[in-house]
Amino acid sequence: MNISSLLQGIASFAWVGLFGVVVAIFIRASRNQPVKGLTTIVIVLGVSALLLTSIGAGLVFIEPDELGVVVTVLGTGGIRPDPLDSGLHWIVPFAERVERFPRVNQTYTMSSVVDESEDGGDDSIQVRTKDGQQVFIDASVIYAVDPLKVVDLYSTWRFNYEDQFVRTQARGIIRDVASQYGVEEIVSSKRAEMAQLITEELERNFALNNLIMRDFVLRNIRFSDEYAAAVEQKQIAEQQAEQARFVVESKKQEAEQARQIAQGQADAAVIAASGAAEARLIEAQAEAEANRLLAASLTSELIQYQYILNLAPGVQTIFVPSGNQFILPLPNTTTP
Numbered sequence: 541m542n543i544s545s546l547l548q549g550i551a552s553f554a555w556v557g558l559f560g561v562v563v564a565i566f567i568r569a570s571r572n573q574p575v576k577g578l579t580t581i582v583i584v585l586g587v588s589a590l591l592l593t594s595i596g597a598g599l600v601f602i603e604p605d606e607l608g609v610v611v612t613v614l615g616t617g618g619i620r621p622d623p624l625d626s627g628l629h630w631i632v633p634f635a636e637r638v639e640r641f642p643r644v645n646q647t648y649t650m651s652s653v654v655d656e657s658e659d660g661g662d663d664s665i666q667v668r669t670k671d672g673q674q675v676f677i678d679a680s681v682i683y684a685v686d687p688l689k690v691v692d693l694y695s696t697w698r699f700n701y702e703d704q705f706v707r708t709q710a711r712g713i714i715r716d717v718a719s720q721y722g723v724e725e726i727v728s729s730k731r732a733e734m735a736q737l738i739t740e741e742l743e744r745n746f747a748l749n750n751l752i753m754r755d756f757v758l759r760n761i762r763f764s765d766e767y768a769a770a771v772e773q774k775q776i777a778e779q780q781a782e783q784a785r786f787v788v789e790s791k792k793q794e795a796e797q798a799r800q801i802a803q804g805q806a807d808a809a810v811i812a813a814s815g816a817a818e819a820r821l822i823e824a825q826a827e828a829e830a831n832r833l834l835a836a837s838l839t840s841e842l843i844q845y846q847y848i849l850n851l852a853p854g855v856q857t858i859f860v861p862s863g864n865q866f867i868l869p870l871p872n873t874t875t876p
Contacts, residue, residue, distance in 0.1 A: 543628065544599035551592035558585040597633035602626050605644045607687055609694045612636040623690045639694060641685050645754050648706050651678040652762065658707075664762070665714050673723040673767055678759040681710045681742065689750035696750065705749055713741045727761055734758075 565578045602608045608624030613635050624638065631638065649656050650663045656678075657663035664676040683706060685693060697705060717738045721730050735758045743753040 544596055544601050547592050547599065548596035551589050551596050554585055554589035554592055558582060558589055561585060594633045598630050600624065600629045600631055600638045602629065602638075602640070605642060607641045607643050607685060607690045608638045609641065609691055610636050610638055619691055619695060621691060623687070625687075639699075641690050641693070643685065643687065645682055645684045646702070647680055647682050648702060648710065649678075649680040649759075650707070650711065651680075651759060652676060653678070665711050665718075667715050667718040669721060669723045669726060670719060671722040674764045675718070675723060675726060676762040676764075677714055677718060678762075679710070679714060680757040680759060681706060682754040682757070683746060684752045684754060686747075686750050686752050693750035701749070701751065706746075706751070709745050709749075710742065713745065714738055717741065723763070723767070731758070731761075 561578055561582050565582065568574070568578065600608065602624050604626045606626065608629070610620035610624060610631055611618060612620055612632065614632060620636075626643075629638075649658055650665055651657045652662045652664040654661060664678050667675050667677055669675060693701060717734055718726060721734055725731075726734060735756060738758075739753070739756040742756055746753040
């Protein structure tokens with residue numbers, strides 16, 4: 541409770557007491573009883589009540605979240621040029637009064653959700669896009685009274701600025717800006733751009749009407765039932781096409797994998813055959829070199845010796861021709 545309310549409360553008790561004393565005086569006078577002492581009390585209570593009422597009416601306390609506009613019958617214009625800031629102030633009792641405005645941010649919501657909209661019903665904004673589609677936009681406007689221009693706001697709008705200005709301007713600007721975009725742009729690529737344009741236009745218009753635009757919130761965008769059904773069918777078709785592309789790609793990958801496996805097996809067979817041929821060539825070269833070395837190491841005596849060793853074990857008598865220095869004629873080792 542502030543001091544002005546306290547003084548007005550005390551003044552109310554003083555007026556009640558004054559009324560009670562006056563009634564008592566009339567009762568005592570009707571009974572021919574003395575009223576001299578009560579008369580003094582009436583004077584004291586009357587002066588006190590009048591003084592307290594005047595002071596209480598003249599003292600005004602503005603809360604920290606409020607701004608005050610003084611309406612006066614004194615002077616010209618009917619309004620003090622300067623608003624009252626937070627704190628205790630003095631006005632001329634019974635000649636001036638204070639109209640209070642909120643200093644804090646205010647939110648006006650237009651939504652299809654009943655519990656969210658300010659008017660308690662479907663208050664979403666119906667917009668026709670540039671490609672002829674109908675959309676419904678839910679939005680909120682966050683704003684505040686300009687402390688430096690609250691007197692002008694009272695002169696222009698009184699307390700009807702929310703319904704007569706904020707609502708009408710917001711809905712009109714949202715429709716104008718949204719109608720410049722196609723429905724696909726609004727819901728995807730150009731949504732942020734559209735919200736920014738709406739914010740800038742609201743800021744300009746609010747500043748011209750003594751309000752401060754704090755923020756614009758694009759809450760939701762809904763389609764008509766027909767377009768929503770068409771979008772759903774399109775999404776289903778796109779999903780099916782994507783699934784088909786996935787199947788084709790999977791088959792391609794399987795075919796490529798089989799091709800790579802076959803290629804690997806063919807390459808392995810080629811490598812194996814090449815290795816076998818290389819091994820056979822090396823083996824033949826080794827045999828040839830061994831034969832060459834063996835041929836180089838043969839002598840007549842060694843050949844005769846090996847020849848004798850390989851005779852049949854049952855041979856007991858050998859006839860040697862006359863004039864032959866060897867037991868048997870040696871085989872011809874020269875190549876033609």
